[in-house]
Amino acid sequence: MIKFKHLFYTAILGTLLYSCGSDSNSAVDNFDHEAQAVIDNDSLVAFLKNNYYNAELDSVKVIDNGQTSLFDDNKLITKEVVESDINYKLYYYVNRVGSPSVDKGFPTVMDSVYAKYKGQRIKRKDSLTSDFDKGTTWFSLNQVVRGWTHAFIHFKGGDNVTDNGPINYENGGKGILFIPSGLGYRNSGSRDGAIKPNENLLFYIELWDLVQNTDDDQDGVPSIYEDTDGDGDPRNDDTDEDFIPNYADTDDDGDGVLTKNEDKNGDGNPANDFNDPNNPTIPDYLNRDIRIKY
Known part of the structure; x- marks a missing residue:
């Protein structure tokens, strides 16, 4: 019963989250995705070099007093990803990997996870938009933008400490994703227009739970x-x-x-x-x- 209910919600959310992503697969055939990947990476590197993680505010901020840039921060990981024969660089910042008391391990690219997230568009090297989306929900890592798929697998879930109140977890993985457009909504943008074509994205994420071997x-x-x-x-x-x-x-x-x-x-x-x-x-x-x- 638990699995059936979970899969029901996963199917619904997968449709919602991936419907925009599916637009990206219908992109104009002659678009130069390889060249765009280079442009995206240059833009992301410039952003990472001009911003830092403010632990007190739990937020990415523009460097204003010699702070260590995200690019030079040892918590930032660079991951090489190949999708549709195109090489991309995905960046993710690890606040904590996650240390649950019952360790389910890391999710796979096909597993279902329960996570909290907040997304912003990267406009310039020193500018982010307001939140275009946020929520806490179950979703399948094979039904979301590929930047999520390849980044969430490096975090672990936490412990459910809910006690007669709102659902609450602790000790879960927490980080920030910096996603090139090619691993996001590509050259189509999102169906609702919230994300424009070829926009790089930033997501604050917390991984709370997962279904092993979905x-x-x-x-x-x-x-x-x-x-x-x-x-x-x-x-x-x-x-x-x-x-x-x-x-x-x-x-x-x-x-x-x-x-x-x-x-x-x-x-x-x-x-x-x-x-x-x-x-x-x-x-x-x-x-x-x-x-x-x-």
Whole structure:
């Protein structure tokens, strides 16, 4: 029941958060994303060199008295990301990684997380807009802008300390994301117009909780493990070529038997059942020659 309710809210939020991002995938074909990535990085570096983290205000501020810039702050991490064959640099600032009493580890790029966030647009090297969005909610890391996907996996959730009041967590991960437009809303901007084309973004984030080994289609195989080609992105794996990626397909090989039922040993994990002597390395749920409902 908990998983079903969670997935219901995840699906709704995924639609809301990723609907704008989906616009970016329909961008003009001849747009030079590689050149834009260079422009974005130059702009982000200039911003990082002209601003610092003010711990007292818990906010990014323009340097006005020799403070250590974000660019030179050892809490700032630079991450190389490749998306659609384009090289991007994603920057994230770690206030704290997270130290929950019950450690669920770091989320994967396919996991569902519960987080608080606030977003601003980076206008110039010394200027941010007011908040264009903020909230606290569940969402799936495979259904949001890719800057979130690649950054949230470096933080941990916290401890639920709610006591007869509003939901409250402590000891969770906390940081700031600096996202190039190519890992945000690209050259299309957001559908509602709040984010313009090719705008770099800043997000303050707190990771509160996560669902380990999120299983989007509830077929017994965690979404992160439905990456049959091993490229780290389960979104592009579709064994039966029905245009539904495996992580969202309840019958991965299209043989008429649900994946969750191709579990001969009954351990709840279809990925470790191999019953075809002619194809001993292919699990039954990906093998159309095995059509027995166990």
